[in-house]
Amino acid sequence: MAKTWREWERPLIELEEGIAKLRSMQAEEASTKATEIEEQLQRLERSRDNYIRVKYSRLGPWERTLLSRAENRPYTLDYVGAFVDDWVELHGDRRHADDKAIVGGLGSIDEKSYVIVGHQKARDLKGRQYRNFGMAKPEGYRKAIRLFDLAERFKLPVISFIDTPAADPGLESESRGISEAIAAGMFKMFSLGVPTVALVIGEGGSGGAIGIGASSRVLMLENSVYSVIPPEGCAAILWRDPTANDRAASALKLTAQSALEFGLVDEVIPEGFGGAHRNPQDTFDNARDALLRHFADLATLSPDQIRRQRYEKYRRMGVTSES
Amino acid sequence: MLLSKELDRNARVCPHCGKHYRLPAIERIRLTFDKDSFVELDADLSSSDPLEFPEYQDKLLSAIAKTGRQDSILRGRADLDGRAVAVAVSEFAFMGGSMGAVAGEKITRTLELAADEHIPAIVFTATGGARMQEGLYSLMQMAKTSAACEKLARAGAPFICVFTDPTMAGVLASYASLADIILAEPGALVGFAGARVAAQAAAGGKMPDDFQTSEFNFRTGMLDKIVHRKDLRDTLIQLTSHLGGKNG
Numbered sequence: 001m002a003k004t005w006r007e008w009e010r011p012l013i014e015l016e017e018g019i020a021k022l023r024s025m026q027a028e029e030a031s032t033k034a035t036e037i038e039e040q041l042q043r044l045e046r047s048r049d050n051y052i053r054v055k056y057s058r059l060g061p062w063e064r065t066l067l068s069r070a071e072n073r074p075y076t077l078d079y080v081g082a083f084v085d086d087w088v089e090l091h092g093d094r095r096h097a098d099d100k101a102i103v104g105g106l107g108s109i110d111e112k113s114y115v116i117v118g119h120q121k122a123r124d125l126k127g128r129q130y131r132n133f134g135m136a137k138p139e140g141y142r143k144a145i146r147l148f149d150l151a152e153r154f155k156l157p158v159i160s161f162i163d164t165p166a167a168d169p170g171l172e173s174e175s176r177g178i179s180e181a182i183a184a185g186m187f188k189m190f191s192l193g194v195p196t197v198a199l200v201i202g203e204g205g206s207g208g209a210i211g212i213g214a215s216s217r218v219l220m221l222e223n224s225v226y227s228v229i230p231p232e233g234c235a236a237i238l239w240r241d242p243t244a245n246d247r248a249a250s251a252l253k254l255t256a257q258s259a260l261e262f263g264l265v266d267e268v269i270p271e272g273f274g275g276a277h278r279n280p281q282d283t284f285d286n287a288r289d290a291l292l293r294h295f296a297d298l299a300t301l302s303p304d305q306i307r308r309q310r311y312e313k314y315r316r317m318g319v320t321s322e323s
Numbered sequence: 324m325l326l327s328k329e330l331d332r333n334a335r336v337c338p339h340c341g342k343h344y345r346l347p348a349i350e351r352i353r354l355t356f357d358k359d360s361f362v363e364l365d366a367d368l369s370s371s372d373p374l375e376f377p378e379y380q381d382k383l384l385s386a387i388a389k390t391g392r393q394d395s396i397l398r399g400r401a402d403l404d405g406r407a408v409a410v411a412v413s414e415f416a417f418m419g420g421s422m423g424a425v426a427g428e429k430i431t432r433t434l435e436l437a438a439d440e441h442i443p444a445i446v447f448t449a450t451g452g453a454r455m456q457e458g459l460y461s462l463m464q465m466a467k468t469s470a471a472c473e474k475l476a477r478a479g480a481p482f483i484c485v486f487t488d489p490t491m492a493g494v495l496a497s498y499a500s501l502a503d504i505i506l507a508e509p510g511a512l513v514g515f516a517g518a519r520v521a522a523q524a525a526a527g528g529k530m531p532d533d534f535q536t537s538e539f540n541f542r543t544g545m546l547d548k549i550v551h552r553k554d555l556r557d558t559l560i561q562l563t564s565h566l567g568g569k570n571g
Binding site for chain 1: 365367368369370371373374376377378423424425427428431453454455457458459460461462463464465466467469470471472473474476477492493495496497498499500501514515516517519520521523524525528530531534535539543544545
């Protein structure tokens with residue numbers, strides 16, 4: 001069982017180092033060796049692409065879980081930076097604090113304005129602490145709720161980027177009503193007459209995710225996951241065995257592909273070749289196109305139709321049988 | 324030593340220390356609503372194990388055998404001091420009262436019934452949260468029940484939730500916290516994070532002695548009133564009478 005996504009990327013990193021070395025030789029060397037270098041370069045690039053093609057088409061649920069958490073995957077503000085214009089981040093829940101694990105603000109895509117909220121992670125130790133590892137406290141959800149109100153008043157569609165291991169589970173969060181804040185987030189989202197689209201870009205961690213993700217449409221990136229509990233937690237509860245993560249991830253069927261099969265999400269968005277972490281630009285382009293496509297779909301509906309469709313969508317979720 | 328019979332006579336509240344023990348759902352109904360007024364709905368609604376989750380079928384079968392119910396929510400219509408209400412009660416003995424698709428559906432139907440007929444919805448929670456074995460379907464019940472709360476609020480019918488031991492995680496973070504009025508029995512475990520996660524989060528830090536109890540949640544403003552089991556019926560009658568359209 002892999003412990004980190006870097007394990008299966010090791011051969012790739014070696015290949016890429018080789019490619020980089022050949023490229024620098026190509027730049028320096030005289031033309032006598034040029035064709036030889038070029039041939040070698042093409043061979044290495046083919047091996048790299050083959051490895052990626054094979055490995056990334058066979059990732060299991062646990063491997064996808066690890067990849068969804070990879071620290072060099074793009075985070076919410078990377079997507080904003082890539083395709084949102086005139087971004088103005090807005091801060092604070094007007095009650096207690098400004099949560100750093102959920103960011104929000106106003107921005108435009110294709111000259112149309114949106115309210116955008118999303119979980120925010122960071123890559124270095126200090127940043128991670130600052131962002132609380134993407135685990136929002138009540139004030140994060142309440143900031144989002146405030147922005148949802150803004151969206152409704154000014155008729156702006158809402159984009160949610162989902163990427164959190166879970167909501168913050170500490171004493172502070174419990175004291176200030178983390179459960180109420182998450183519930184109120186969903187409640188508010190169901191009241192909105194403007195279209196809302198959520199995109200799971202990494203980890204869809206349970207209540208912490210759905211608190212800003214009860215949207216008209218829910219999209220998932222190819223290597224993102226969405227789960228009621230992390231595989232580690234599931235393994236600990238069911239088998240009292242934290243090394244059974246692999247088994248738990250399979251049992252939970254938490255991949256984007258499974259969620260689509262169940263009809264619980266609307267579309268799986270392909271990442272760039274080799275995953276969002278290797279190929280962010282193609283991933284940004286795909287994400288942007290998909291968001292705009294779904295908003296265009298929803299644009300013709302009246303506020304009442306938006307609410308009704310959203311209600312019906314969630315109303316149908318859940319398989320039961322009557323004996 | 325406390326005798327089981329003595330407990331039963333006292334609605335499973337210890338006559339000496341006041342500890343509120345868990346109550347089977349049907350006992351809760353008997354204790355709260357008008358005699359013989361309860362009519363069960365959706366008794367046969369059952370899980371179809373959409374994930375084919377390991378060991379889930381066995382767990383369901385043994386829970387069905389143990390409780391005589393198909394899933395963790397008992398729901399129906401009842402009268403409360405002559406007033407029609409929509410009722411749902413968690414059966415904790417059924418897989419920890421956990422919410423999968425069946426529980427989510429039954430809660431949603433309870434709230435929709437209240438919205439359609441403009442009658443109060445009264446829900447008693449006793450649950451560990453969302454049911455892991457139904458994966459993302461369970462998580463989506465949080466959204467579905469919250470949507471029903473929004474619909475009920477718009478319809479203008481009251482929703483009262485009574486937290487009993489325990490009221491946790493995915494249920495607390497969805498419909499339970501969206502009630503117009505929230506009551507709790509004394510000493511119930513009420514919280515977002517499970518014991519394991521909360522302990523990890525607390526590592527090194529000091530937790531108050533009453534952390535994740537009814538009393539803690541009352542102190543932090545998360546619920547309206549802690550009510551002793553013997554007073555719950557009267558309190559619910561008062562509340563539904565105030566909110567039930569008395570003023571015309």
